[in-house]
Each structure stands twice: as C-alpha cells, then as structure tokens.
Amino acid sequence: MAATIKDVARRARVSIASVSRTLNNSSSVTPNVRERVLRAASRLHYTPHAAARSLIIRRTHTIGLLLPDIHGEYFSELIRGVDRAARARGLHLLVSSTHGNNAEAAEALRSMNGRVDGLLMMSPYIGGASLEDALPSGLPTVLMNTHEPAGIGAAFVVDDFGGARAMAAHLVAAGYQDIAHIRGPANDFQSLERARGYRAGLGAGCVARVIDGDFTERSGYLAGRALAASDTRPQAVFAANDTMAIGCLFALTQAGVRVPHDIALAGFDDIPLARFVNPPLTTVRVEVAEMGRRALESLVVAIADPDADGCSSVETVPVELVVRASCGADSGRTRCKEAGE
Numbered sequence: 001m002a003a004t005i006k007d008v009a010r011r012a013r014v015s016i017a018s019v020s021r022t023l024n025n026s027s028s029v030t031p032n033v034r035e036r037v038l039r040a041a042s043r044l045h046y047t048p049h050a051a052a053r054s055l056i057i058r059r060t061h062t063i064g065l066l067l068p069d070i071h072g073e074y075f076s077e078l079i080r081g082v083d084r085a086a087r088a089r090g091l092h093l094l095v096s097s098t099h100g101n102n103a104e105a106a107e108a109l110r111s112m113n114g115r116v117d118g119l120l121m122m123s124p125y126i127g128g129a130s131l132e133d134a135l136p137s138g139l140p141t142v143l144m145n146t147h148e149p150a151g152i153g154a155a156f157v158v159d160d161f162g163g164a165r166a167m168a169a170h171l172v173a174a175g176y177q178d179i180a181h182i183r184g185p186a187n188d189f190q191s192l193e194r195a196r197g198y199r200a201g202l203g204a205g206c207v208a209r210v211i212d213g214d215f216t217e218r219s220g221y222l223a224g225r226a227l228a229a230s231d232t233r234p235q236a237v238f239a240a241n242d243t244m245a246i247g248c249l250f251a252l253t254q255a256g257v258r259v260p261h262d263i264a265l266a267g268f269d270d271i272p273l274a275r276f277v278n279p280p281l282t283t284v285r286v287e288v289a290e291m292g293r294r295a296l297e298s299l300v301v302a303i304a305d306p307d308a309d310g311c312s313s314v315e316t317v318p319v320e321l322v323v324r325a326s327c328g329a330d331s332g333r334t335r336c337k338e339a340g341e
Contacts, residue, residue: 007044062115063082064112065094066097073273080292081291082293085292091300109136121143122146124145140302160319164240167197168200181237182239183210215241221247227252227257240268242281242283245283264327266326
C-alpha cells in the first residue's frame with residue numbers, strides 16, 4: 001500500500017500538522033523538522049494527494065484551455081506554445097473544444113470550474129450568450145482572438161484585418177486585378193476581419209469575388225474545384241487560412257491548373273506545412289505558438305495578482321507577410337503594417 005501522511009509523521013517523529021506544513025513550504029517549520037520530514041517522505045516514497053493538497057493551498061496547478069477546435073496545425077501550434085510555457089512553470093493543461101457550439105462552450109466552462117486556477121480561451125464565434133455570463137465568477141481569464149475581449153481579462157487579438165489587407169494589396173501590386181477570396185465561417189470573428197481586410201486591400205478597378213468556406217481542407221478543395229471549372233477563372237486566390245489554401249492547391253493541381261502560372265494562390269497563418277507544399281505557399285505569418293506562450297504568461301500574472309497591470313489589457317498581435325513561389329512574386333518577408341500602408 002502507498003505510504004500516507006500518518007506514516008511520514010510516525011517515521012519523522014512529528015505531528016501530521018508538521019508534515020503538512022513542511023510539504024506546503026510553510027515558513028513556520030524549523031530546519032531540523034523540515035529535514036526529518038523530507039527524509040522520511042523520500043524513504044517512504046510518499047506523494048501528497050493532489051486533490052487534498054489543492055484544498056489546502058487553494059491551487060490546482062492546472063490551467064484550462066478552451067478552443068473552438070483542436071484539429072489542424074493552427075491549434076496544435078497554439079497548444080504547443082501554451083504547453084511549453086506551462087510546463088516550464090510546473091503547470092498542467094486541461095484542454096477542451098467547443099466545436100463552435102455555445103452550449104458546449106458553457107458546459108466546458110462549468111466542468112472546469114474548481115478544477116483550474118485560470119483559463120485561456122479562444123472563442124471567435126459571434127452570437128449566443130455573452131462570455132461574461134458563461135465564465136465562472138472570479139476565475140482569472142485571458143482571451144485569444146475572441147469577439148468580446150473587453151471587460152473580461154487580458155486579451156491577445158491577431159491583426160487579421162491588417163494582414164488580409166496587406167495580402168490583397170501585395171497581390172494587386174504583383175499585377176493581379178481579379179482576386180477571389182475563400183472566406184471562413186460567416187459567424188466567425190477572424191473570418192469576417194480577414195474578409196474585411198481583403199476588400200480594403202483591393203485597388204480601384206479590381207474584381208472581388210467571395211467564395212464560402214469553413215476553414216477546412218475540404219472547403220478549400222471544393223472552392224478550388226469550382227474555380228478550376230469556371231469559365232471565368234480569377235487571376236489569383238486568397239484563402240482566409242492556409243488549410244483552405246492547401247485544399248484549393250490540391251484541387252487546382254488535380255484539374256491541371258498550374259500555380260502560380262495560371263492562378264496565383266495565397267493563404268493566412270503560415271502553418272508549418274505551408275512552406276513544404278509545391279509550390280511553397282505565400283501567406284500571412286501569425287506567431288501562433290508565441291501568442292500561446294504570451295497568453296499563458298499573462299494568465300500566470302493574473303492568477304498571482306488579479307489587480308496587476310496588464311490583467312485587463314487588450315494587445316494586438318502583429319503579423320507578417322511571407323512571400324513564396326505560389327503567388328508568382330519574389331520571396332521575402334514584410335511587416336504587414338508597412339505593406340498595407
């Protein structure tokens with residue numbers, strides 16, 4: 001049987017309360033008692049019960065991470081950034097997905113209440129109940145690319161509009177006038193901002209056409225098939241994320257349409273796969289893992305001191321234009337703020 005706190009107290013010849021204070025790093029424990037307790041715990045291979053300990057110190061050392069989805073490279077990169085930062089601080093992650101469903105989001109938040117010290121949340125969907133109504137009262141929270149960042153906690157918002165505007169402007173500068181846009185879900189904040197940026201980046205006389213998508217490979221593939229079969233093909237296609245751009249690339253290649261010779265192609269996010277497709281994908285780089293790291297660090301500060309500076313700030317995450325062969329222009333990297341001006 002596993003050793004108990006009573007076994008440690010008996011072996012160290014101290015009270016159970018002294019063992020508890022020692023294991024919780026209380027300053028009231030004398031060096032002699034601390035040494036005896038730690039030696040006894042080591043020899044008995046004693047491990048404190050996590051749930052019981054959390055009741056005493058009011059900490060679970062667990063962070064909740066609520067995402068709209070966990071499928072695809074974008075979310076795996078985000079989780080990687082959060083997880084590496086959390087592990088460096090001895091914290092664990094409890095990850096859940098809403099699948100764009102407000103009811104599932106509310107249920108996930110209820111299930112995390114009391115089990116996490118703080119919450120990282122990405123909820124780009126528009127509509128439904130307010131986040132403030134669904135969040136557990138008093139739970140430190142940091143939002144990422146969420147439609148309602150104000151008044152809840154610190155927030156990191158990607159410059160989706162600026163990045164899309166810069167990409168559209170780049171395609172226009174490269175000589176393309178008829179530029180199609182494969183958008184994301186109609187109720188998604190990121191999708192709407194990227195579509196808005198696309199329109200803002202088009203020059204006078206440009207032809208705009210918007211094709212429905214949902215951020216998945218399949219929707220990009222179906223859009224690519226439709227474009228390849230069209231009697232009036234666009235000169236360029238700008239997909240609202242790399243996943244759809246890669247699906248579109250496959251469909252165009254399958255139909256014998258050469259990229260970029262027949263149609264130029266660009267995406268958004270710069271997921272790791274974007275540089276390894278043929279041709280390599282022109283895109284807008286979002287440092288997704290870095291955003292996850294910074295969000296975690298901001299949450300750690302909020303947990304330690306909810307009144308600290310920055311615990312209710314909204315910070316824009318900059319993006320970068322990355323030009324590769326798929327758009328038919330010279331490769332390079334440009335700050336999107338500069339490119340869009």
